[in-house]
Amino acid sequence: MVRIEAVGMCHTDIAVRDGEMPSPLPAVLGHEGAGRVVAAGAAVTDVAVGDPVVLTYLSCGQCxxxxxxxxxxxxQLGGLCFGGGRPDGSHAxxxxxxxMLHDRFFGQxxxxxYAVANRRNIVKVRSDAPLRLLGPLGCGIMTGAGAVWNALDVKPGSSVAVFGAGAVGLSGVMAARVAGATTIIAVDIVPSRLALALEMGATHVIDGGKEDVVAAIRAIVAEGTDFAxxxxxxxxxxxxxxxxLRQRGVAALVAAAQPELRLDMFNLLAGCKTICGVIEGGGAAHLLIPRILDLYMAGRFPFDRMVRFYAPDQINEALRDSISGDAVKPVIRFDDDVLEAALRAGAP
Ligand SMILES: [Zn+2]
Ligand SMILES: [Zn+2]
Known part of the structure; x- marks a missing residue:
């Protein structure tokens, strides 16, 4: 059991609320929690009460x-993260x-x-880091960074185009910079996000609402980008x-806003290009999260600049600001001060 200090809001929470992704309702959502362990089962030997932890997706451990x-x-990720309860149908x-409320969303x-998690989706983090910022490491930030490092395997001196400069895309920009990419192009339709992308390591930005995106990218890298x-x-x-993309370029897709896509097959074949789907950054959260956190603490992955804090009773404002693009990464604080103030104000 984890006393949640703060939890990020991700588009997957919104998609489930709106019925765009199947998961039973009514449910308690939230899948970017960070806090301290307050109780642990007898079989948990390597995490102790008081440990700072980040919660992430739940996996089976056996496949x-x-x-x-x-x-x-x-x-088993789908059932374990979106099933609405434990595999045996019980609830926490x-x-x-x-x-009855559905729970166990992403196992948290x-x-x-408070959230009850599984040892498999708890990542113990260094104690000198600001815990209230760390929840988004468990999904959005890791999704962008892991796609760049694990799936694309971006090399020093390469070119990367990042489509969408939200929390995932900006994390991809920061990860590409860390990996040594020398041309990093961010594409979005929100000017404030493009400005943030430039601050976080993009070498070029393109306003997709105003420019011919392919022509603009080819004007920067004539042969096309190595990675997308x-x-x-x-x-x-x-x-x-x-x-x-250039010849033999590789694209990683990490989001599904539509169930089907139509692509230019001739371009794909003649270009010998690769498309890969990536969930949660690929690889293992237990490796990715400490790695990103160490980079943040060293000043090389400034994800805190995307975060805007909200009180629990402002959760709908957080959602609205996330959809409008006004807030890049809303984080709901559940720490004692904020919770007591909300309760005094009559929050349920
Ligand atoms: Zn998420
Ligand atoms: Zn598995």
Whole structure:
């Protein structure tokens, strides 16, 4: 059991609330929790009460992907993260009147002051880091960074185009800079996000609402980019990402806004291009999260600049600001001061 200090809001929470991603409702959502362990089961021997932890996706630990060190690709991930309860149908929480609520969202349901997680989706973090900032490491930030490092394997001196400069895309920009990419192009339609992308390591930005994106990328890198990261999941954007890749370029897709895409097959074949789907950055959260955190503490991965804090009773404002693009990464604080003030103000 973890006393949640703060929890990030991710577009997956919004998609589930809106019925765009299947997961049973009503439910307690939230899957970017960070806090301190307050109780642990007898079988948990390597995490102690008081330890600072980041919660992440739950995986089975037994399938070939888990055993092979890539739990982000776990064959059971869907059921374990979106099933609405434990695999046996039981729940870790209920409503005030004892009524059943779906939970175990990503094995945590951390839009709450307390969350019950599994040892497999708890990542112990260094104690000198600011815990209230760290929740988004467990999904959004890791998704962008891991796609760049694990799936694309971006090399020093290479070119990368990042489509969508939200929390995932900006994390991809920072990861590309850390990996030594020398041309990093961010594409978005929100000017404030493009400005932030330049501060976080993009060498060029393109306003997709105003410019011909493929022509603008080819004007920067005539032969096309070595790598593309799409964080939008939209057909028109993915098409552009593929068309702007060089021969044998590789694109990583990390979001699905539409169930199907139509791509230019001739361009794909003649260009010998590769497309890969990546969940949660690929690889293992237990390796990725401490790595990103060490870079942050060294001043080389300034993800704190994306964060805007909200109190628990401002959760709908956080959601609204996330959809409008006004807040890049909303984080809901559940620490004692904020919680007491909200309760005094009459929050349920
Ligand atoms: Zn997420
Ligand atoms: Zn598995």
């Amino acid at each position: 070939r992907e888990c055993v092979g060190g890539a739990p982000a690709s776990c064959a 929480l209920c409503g005030h009147g004892g009524e 349901s951390s839009f709450a002051a 990261l799409d964080t939008t999941g939209r057909e028109a954007v993915v098409r552009n990402a593929m068309l702007a």
